[in-house]
Amino acid sequence: MASVSLFQKYRSQKFEDLIGQEVVVRTLKNSLASGRMANVYLFCGPRGTGKTSTARILAKALNCEGTADNPHSGPTAEPCCQCSACRSIAEGSCLDVLEIDAASNTQVDKIREFIVDKVQFAPAQVRYKVYIIDEVHKLSDSSFNALLKTLEEPPKHVVFILATTDPEKIPATIISRCQRYNFQRFTLQQTVDHIKNIAAKENVQIDDLAAELIARSSEGSMRDALVTLEQAMFFCCQQGDNQQISGEDVRGLLGLAGAEAIQNLVSGFIAQDAGQVLNLLNELINKGRNLNKLAAELLEYLRQMMLVCVKAADQEALGVTDNYFQELVKRSQLVKLGTILNWIGSISELQRRLSGSQNARLVWETVLIQLTAPLAGTDESSLLARIEALEAEVSALKMLTSSYSVQPSIAQAKSANGNAVAKASAVEVQASSLEHSSISVVNSVPVAVADSGFVKPNVGKVVKNTQPLAPNVATTSSGAASGEGQIDDLGWGTTTKVSASPSATKVEVESKSAAVTKTSALPSQNETKNKQGSAGKFWQKLLAYLEDKKPSIFALVRGTKCLSARQGVIVIKFESDRQDDYEAASKERTNIENVLTEAMQRPIQIDLRLGKVATINPQDEYMHTVNLVLNSFAGQTLSKYANGSASDPTTRV
Numbered sequence: 255m256a257s258v259s260l261f262q263k264y265r266s267q268k269f270e271d272l273i274g275q276e277v278v279v280r281t282l283k284n285s286l287a288s289g290r291m292a293n294v295y296l297f298c299g300p301r302g303t304g305k306t307s308t309a310r311i312l313a314k315a316l317n318c319e320g321t322a323d324n325p326h327s328g329p330t331a332e333p334c335c336q337c338s339a340c341r342s343i344a345e346g347s348c349l350d351v352l353e354i355d356a357a358s359n360t361q362v363d364k365i366r367e368f369i370v371d372k373v374q375f376a377p378a379q380v381r382y383k384v385y386i387i388d389e390v391h392k393l394s395d396s397s398f399n400a401l402l403k404t405l406e407e408p409p410k411h412v413v414f415i416l417a418t419t420d421p422e423k424i425p426a427t428i429i430s431r432c433q434r435y436n437f438q439r440f441t442l443q444q445t446v447d448h449i450k451n452i453a454a455k456e457n458v459q460i461d462d463l464a465a466e467l468i469a470r471s472s473e474g475s476m477r478d479a480l481v482t483l484e485q486a487m488f489f490c491c492q493q494g495d496n497q498q499i500s501g502e503d504v505r506g507l508l509g510l511a512g513a514e515a516i517q518n519l520v521s522g523f524i525a526q527d528a529g530q531v532l533n534l535l536n537e538l539i540n541k542g543r544n545l546n547k548l549a550a551e552l553l554e555y556l557r558q559m560m561l562v563c564v565k566a567a568d569q570e571a572l573g574v575t576d577n578y579f580q581e582l583v584k585r586s587q588l589v590k591l592g593t594i595l596n597w598i599g600s601i602s603e604l605q606r607r608l609s610g611s612q613n614a615r616l617v618w619e620t621v622l623i624q625l626t627a628p629l630a631g632t633d634e635s636s637l638l639a640r641i642e643a644l645e646a647e648v649s650a651l652k653m654l655t656s657s658y659s660v661q662p663s664i665a666q667a668k669s670a671n672g673n674a675v676a677k678a679s680a681v682e683v684q685a686s687s688l689e690h691s692s693i694s695v696v697n698s699v700p701v702a703v704a705d706s707g708f709v710k711p712n713v714g715k716v717v718k719n720t721q722p723l724a725p726n727v728a729t730t731s732s733g734a735a736s737g738e739g740q741i742d743d744l745g746w747g748t749t750t751k752v753s754a755s756p757s758a759t760k761v762e763v764e765s766k767s768a769a770v771t772k773t774s775a776l777p778s779q780n781e782t783k784n785k786q787g788s789a790g791k792f793w794q795k796l797l798a799y800l801e802d803k804k805p806s807i808f809a810l811v812r813g814t815k816c817l818s819a820r821q822g823v824i825v826i827k828f829e830s831d832r833q834d835d836y837e838a839a840s841k842e843r844t845n846i847e848n849v850l851t852e853a854m855q856r857p858i859q860i861d862l863r864l865g866k867v868a869t870i871n872p873q874d875e876y877m878h879t880v881n882l883v884l885n886s887f888a889g890q891t892l893s894k895y896a897n898g899s900a901s902d903p904t905t906r907v
């Protein structure tokens with residue numbers, strides 16, 4: 255192995271060797287060629303992007319004497335690298351080109367000693383004295399002040415090149431004296447190409463995955479990439495052997511879990527399989543993978559899933575392989591955006607906890623269990639998952655209840671359970687439409703539990719409004735069977751919300767009564783439309799839009815009803831006699847979603863449903879709902895969610 259590092263060995267010696275900094279190179283070469291050089295240059299950019307290499311090339315270009323056939327009397331756009339000036343600068347032996355590391359020379363005395371006191375002397379060997387000050391932002395305030403006087407009126411024979419990774423920390427008075435150049439991070443492809451290029455020069459075979467893993471770990475710093483490549487060469491290659499670096503070698507060297515392990519982990523999240531993810535974690539730990547890097551890898555994968563989910567990035571933008579992208583899309587389609595965001599929140603939190611923890615394994619295991627068995631936890635994200643599960647169940651129940659009317663006899667059966675239940679079921683009995691019976695299903699459950707001091711108070715308010723409404727529901731129910739649900743946050747049309755105050759409810763009740771007296775028992779088509787929920791109005795508008803703009807899509811969904819439109823998901827119901835249409839629309843689901851997404855200018859998912867005749871005994875159904883709510887919350891609640899039970903955080907029912 256060579257005694258100099260790969261980075262030094264392959265450091266760019268000419269402007270044309272520099273990769274990835276085209277703007278900087280072109281500007282510098284033009285100013286050199288035209289002879290309009292600055293006295294003070296400021297090179298800004300992340301570490302390992304070639305600032306110091308460029309500074310040395312600039313020093314050579316300023317001082318190059320040229321070859322015998324092509325001598326230069328002044329600066330040149332490209333140094334010859336052969337003359338004594340070029341060679342002495344490259345070797346670091348030129349007395350007039352000084353590199354100063356500001357990080358270790360922060361005090362004002364050093365700046366005076368190296369720069370301020372000596373700047374007046376003419377160069378001894380070459381044309382220009384060049385001061386390259388690395389990490390210049392590390393200088394103290396007094397050092398900057400001492401330097402400022404020199405920078406304001408530098409002697410003609412002096413050029414300063416200030417390099418920094420953090421220009422924000424440099425005083426504005428200094429920056430205003432400088433000609434500023436911004437260096438870019440290297441792209442993944444540039445780094446991969448450079449790694450392969452250098453490996454070839456070193457007679458080392460490196461496979462694509464290995465080069466990519468090294469490039470990714472370097473995060474755009476070529477120096478870091480070459481240091482890792484050198485480590486990999488030490489790690490894998492014995493001198494004289496067939497020198498080869500594989501992706502698996504690099505993964506082991508860097509302690510990376512790898513795409514396959516991350517994909518399996520995410521699959522475990524989707525399947526909610528705690529056993530699978532814990533086994534995977536165990537395997538990775540046994541292989542000696544770095545648990546901090548695992549969090550970073552997982553987070554990056556979830557970020558990509560999120561971008562794919564909202565269609566904000568394609569394969570090219572993500573810079574990934576075909577196979578990887580297909581796997582990514584497959585997983586993104588299996589979960590909702592909210593779930594991905596939830597996972598990202600949990601893993602970010604995990605990353606934070608890892609930094610302060612002695613037991614990384616335990617931290618990981620806890621989070622993996624929380625993510626794969628959310629019903630076990632009592633933190634906010636677990637409660638959210640439980641509420642989501644409930645919402646799905648309730649939504650399914652609404653579908654069922656739309657197909658039958660509850661028999662009055664149940665009211666008597668339930669009144670034994672207590673007064674509150676009797677009141678709530680009275681509403682249930684009198685309502686025969688989907689809209690009102692579903693309200694009663696939702697509300698009657700909390701009422702049943704309210705007597706146990708279990709539910710937060712505002713649930714009670716909703717119920718209060720239901721009671722005065724009940725008699726009128728009975729009288730209007732024949733006409734109000736619109737079968738339309740609720741809408742929120744889709745931003746289309748007007749969203750009417752029922753006011754929580756009893757007086758407002760009264761007004762609504764009166765208007766409903768008036769409508770009944772004015773019209774016949776069966777309201778006209780127009781009347782029915784007016785009574786539809788806001789989701790219905792919204793859907794009618796959307797259907798009209800489709801009929802106008804996208805007739806082919808309209809043909810698929812015409813005559814359907816909208817059960818709900820919430821959080822980007824529109825639930826669309828086909829009547830039970832339209833199975834063929836339902837199946838045709840299901841096949842075209844993605845197309846319909848795309849058209850709706852375009853129309854709404856936000857991601858829309860649709861949930862297609864076919865109306866069915868229910869065969870479930872209504873009383874069983876009612877008890878099922880009660881049990882569902884109780885089970886979902888394991889019969890307990892937290893003090894922050896309960897009213898007046900702060901002293902007893904886990905009130906058991």
Ligand SMILES: [Zn+2]
Binds near residue numbers: 337338341
């Ligand atoms: Zn030269």
